[in-house]
Amino acid sequence: MPVRTKPLPMRPSRFGLEEIAALTAALQRNELWYWHDDSIVEESAKKAAAKFGAPFAVATSSGTASLHVAVAAARMPAGSEVVVTPVTDIGTINAILYQNLVPVFADVDPDTACPTLEHIKAACTERTRGVVVVHLTGCPVQVDEVALFCRERGLVLIEDCAQGLGATLNGQAIGTFGDFGCYSLNDQKHITCGEGGFVLMGTEERFYLCHNYADKYYDRHKKGDRLKALAPNYRMSELDGAMFGVQLHKLDAIFEKRRRLGDDLTARLTAIPGIIPQRQPATAKAAYFFFQLRIDPGAISISRDEFLKRLEAEGIPARPAYVPVPIYRSPYFLSKSFFPGAWPAELAAGRSYDYSTIRLPGAEEAVATGITLTLHEGFEPSDIDDYVEAISIVAKTGP
Numbered sequence: 001m002p003v004r005t006k007p008l009p010m011r012p013s014r015f016g017l018e019e020i021a022a023l024t025a026a027l028q029r030n031e032l033w034y035w036h037d038d039s040i041v042e043e044s045a046k047k048a049a050a051k052f053g054a055p056f057a058v059a060t061s062s063g064t065a066s067l068h069v070a071v072a073a074a075r076m077p078a079g080s081e082v083v084v085t086p087v088t089d090i091g092t093i094n095a096i097l098y099q100n101l102v103p104v105f106a107d108v109d110p111d112t113a114c115p116t117l118e119h120i121k122a123a124c125t126e127r128t129r130g131v132v133v134v135h136l137t138g139c140p141v142q143v144d145e146v147a148l149f150c151r152e153r154g155l156v157l158i159e160d161c162a163q164g165l166g167a168t169l170n171g172q173a174i175g176t177f178g179d180f181g182c183y184s185l186n187d188q189k190h191i192t193c194g195e196g197g198f199v200l201m202g203t204e205e206r207f208y209l210c211h212n213y214a215d216k217y218y219d220r221h222k223k224g225d226r227l228k229a230l231a232p233n234y235r236m237s238e239l240d241g242a243m244f245g246v247q248l249h250k251l252d253a254i255f256e257k258r259r260r261l262g263d264d265l266t267a268r269l270t271a272i273p274g275i276i277p278q279r280q281p282a283t284a285k286a287a288y289f290f291f292q293l294r295i296d297p298g299a300i301s302i303s304r305d306e307f308l309k310r311l312e313a314e315g316i317p318a319r320p321a322y323v324p325v326p327i328y329r330s331p332y333f334l335s336k337s338f339f340p341g342a343w344p345a346e347l348a349a350g351r352s353y354d355y356s357t358i359r360l361p362g363a364e365e366a367v368a369t370g371i372t373l374t375l376h377e378g379f380e381p382s383d384i385d386d387y388v389e390a391i392s393i394v395a396k397t398g399p
């Protein structure tokens with residue numbers, strides 16, 4: 001008998017009368033454009049800033065947009081290098097490429113699939129102007145140390161918190177350690193407005209910069225900066241703003257449920273020889289966008305892919321690592337075909353970059369041995385029991 005015969009739980013109902021009421025009220029105003037007195041979008045962004053303990057927030061149309069806005073607002077000269085992880089959503093990387101900057105990949109600790117401060121330092125050169133850290137799965141990286149290093153070195157620090165709504169380190173929300181904290185509100189994230197995102201920042205100057213970069217540099221606040229730079233339209237509409245505001249109220253319950261389940265699973269898997277759940281800083285509270293673990297090939301005698309097959313046979317659907325290959329092995333990096341014709345960042349840098357020969361051992365290991373499991377607020381302790389039982393059975397099987 002397999003450990004489990006029923007499918008994994010679905011996410012419980014996420015939208016209710018509160019969303020309907022907020023959307024109806026937004027429609028009744030007869031204007032979905034965000035820039036006016038009483039803007040629902042601005043109000044929701046303020047609520048997000050207050051919730052996460054940031055002085056300011058700017059709403060955007062996606063997580064990728066929030067990252068692009070932050071990278072643009074950091075005003076790094078074209079051709080500068082930005083250190084980033086090769087294990088992330090492609091939106092993180094694209095934000096760097098759009099601004100004619102050069103992504104430089106740091107290696108990762110296989111047990112977190114994220115770079116440590118040492119990996120980041122090793123990737124820095126005299127051309128480095130910024131660092132983007134990603135709190136993968138919503139598990140905080142040791143970003144306080146990275147922030148200190150970046151301040152000392154005069155580097156911009158951007159945090160990709162798209163998977164970490166609600167996560168904290170030392171009791172402080174992720175996204176408030178660096179210069180900019182970027183969140184996504186797409187439908188897969190903990191809370192959503194359909195498509196959307198927001199950027200947290202600590203100073204008024206950065207607030208206006210982000211506002212301008214999210215709205216064609218139209219200088220809505222009339223600071224005398226109209227059209228002083230190239231900027232896309234990443235505005236959020238009032239309908240999305242209404243959803244954003246309501247969904248913020250639902251985050252704590254979703255976060256807490258996931259955290260309890262995820263921490264329990266982490267503790268129980270740690271006890272199984274050869275199984276390494278994603279390691280966390282001692283003072284972190286992780287958001288568990290999904291659950292990540294890896295097998296120790298020295299202690300488990302079957303391959304990762306065979307491990308996945310046997311889990312499947314136990315009724316547990318499991319997937320390989322978050323990315324199929326580290327991002328430097330994606331086709332557009334191998335051929336540097338980011339733009340037709342030329343890659344402007346290289347021209348600006350006055351030097352050429354070769355991604356085709358990069359092999360970062362930690363990243364290769366993380367991707368080759370990684371396993372991801374679904375985890376969300378619809379799970380019950382008995383579902384965690386099934387995960388633990390199936391994984392401990394498969395971990396003991398021989399070739």
Ligand SMILES: *Cc1c(COP(=O)(O)O)cnc(C)c1O
Nearest residue numbers: 062063064089091162163184186
């Ligand atoms: C979801 C996600 C993004 C991009 O967010 P979108 O809203 O889909 O553009 C960026 N980085 C990470 C780590 C993500 O999980």
